[in-house]
Amino acid sequence: MYLVFVIFIITEIFDEYLDYMLKGPSVLHSALQLSLFIILFIIISNLFSRFYRQKINKLIPEELMDILKIIKEAEIKGVLINQTNLMARLKITKPTVKKRLNYLIALHYIDFEIRGNHKYIILTELGNSIIK
Helix, strand or coil: CCCHHHHHHHHHHHHHHHHHHHCCCCCHHHHHHHHHHHHHHHHHHHHHHHHHHHHHHCCCCCCHHHHHHHHHHHHHHCEEEEEEHEEEEECCCCHHHEEEEEHHCCCCCCCEEEECCEEEEEHHHHHHHHHH
């Protein structure tokens, strides 16, 4: 919401300047205003996403971030990881792994992929975006 408001204010200021320079509305005026809006949207959304990604990383407990990193490392190697592999890597019990995975699923950071009789853990786009 704030992002759109900031962009709107900046484009309105630019609009006043264009009206003064071009002596009124024109096709060039509209094209320049649209171009500015798109450029500002891209720049400001990148800045906001970086800021919020840093805040999100600080809010996620280290135990959950460790799980995300393990899954990411496995995906980079081209290996699929399941709950049993995760239990062995973290040296924690099945109920603990299950609780942490359910929390990550609720946050939409991970999902399950079923292949045959096996259920593998994969990162979602959101999960991928918060890992450094």
